[in-house]
Amino acid sequence: MxxxxxxxxxxxxxxxxxxxxxxxxxxxxxxxxxxxxxxxxxxxxxxxxxxxxxxxxxxxxxxxxxxxxxxxxxxxxxxxNKIKIKEICKNMVFLKTIEVIEKLTKQKEYKKALELLDGFTNDDDKKHEIMFLRGKINFLRGRYDMAINHLFKLVKQDFEFPDAWLYLGRSYQALGLDDKARWAFERAN
Ligand SMILES: [Zn+2]
Ligand SMILES: [Zn+2]
CATH class of the missing domain: 3.30.40.10 (Zinc/RING finger domain, C3HC4 (zinc finger))
Known part of the structure; x- marks a missing residue:
């Protein structure tokens, strides 16, 4: 065999x-x-x-x-490890920039803050945070239509974003659209 x-x-x-x-x-x-x-x-x-x-x-x-x-x-x-470190650095740069953006916003330097945000256009994992800041800054500088534009797009993609609903409500309120404002505020809670 x-x-x-x-x-x-x-x-x-x-x-x-x-x-x-x-x-x-x-x-x-x-x-x-x-x-x-x-x-x-x-x-x-x-x-x-x-x-x-x-x-x-x-x-x-x-x-x-x-x-x-x-x-x-x-x-x-x-x-x-290289990828991890790169990711950490990217995140640190993002957080640092967000810090600067928040400072500029407090100082009412809205244009500069928005310009900084433009640098993150293609950053996919931070997309929603960036959309929110665009909306919030536009609300603060009185561009309610633009604020609504950004924030509405955001809540359509991410329903669970209370701050986005809040500023969306405030923007509607500022335009005298009280029904829509109430609708947004209800979702902020
Ligand atoms: Zn054997
Ligand atoms: Zn064999």
């Missing part, structure tokens, strides 16, 4: 192909076993450990593979 490799399941030609066996006689192509041993030192069929002399034969290869894996892992971690 021809023996087959327990790893690749193809027959082993005992005359022309190299193979090794586990302590229980389960045969595997030497080339198949070499790869297998980089994952486990136990026979995939019976789970018994291969003899030391077999493991010894592949030791250099196993170590080389292990080093390669470690190196790849390290590279991957470095790459992930």
């Amino acid at each position: 021809p023996t087959s490799c327990i790893i690749c399941h193809l027959p082993i030609d005992e005359k022309s192909e190299m193979y090794d066996e586990c302590p229980n006689g389960h045969a595997a192509h030497t080339s198949c076993l070499r790869e297998w041993l980089t994952h486990s030192l136990k026979c995939p069929l019976c789970n018994d450990k291969y003899d030391d002399n077999i493991i010894q034969k592949f030791q250099a290869y196993i170590e080389k593979k292990e080093q390669e894996t470690q190196k790849a892992l390290k590279l991957q971690m470095e790459e992930e």
Whole structure:
């Protein structure tokens, strides 16, 4: 009966192909076993450990593979860290800018504040916060129509934004649209 490799399941030609066996006689192509041993030192069929002399034969290869894996892992971690740090920096810049925008708003420097906000146009994860600030600043500078425009767009995308509803209500109120103002205020709570 021809023996087959327990790893690749193809027959082993005992005359022309190299193979090794586990302590229980389960045969595997030497080339198949070499790869297998980089994952486990136990026979995939019976789970018994291969003899030391077999493991010894592949030791250099196993170590080389292990080093390669470690190196790849390290590279991957470095790459992930770089992305994380970039994300943190981006966030810090955003928070710093928001701080400046709030200061400018307090000083009634609305135009400068809006200009700073324009720098974030394509920032997707901060989109709603930016829309809110645009609305709020426009309300503060008395551009109620523009405020409503921004805030209405925002609450359509993010219903759970009480401050947006609040300033939307205030903007309607400022325009004398009391029914709409009441409707917005109800959603602010
Ligand atoms: Zn094989
Ligand atoms: Zn076995």
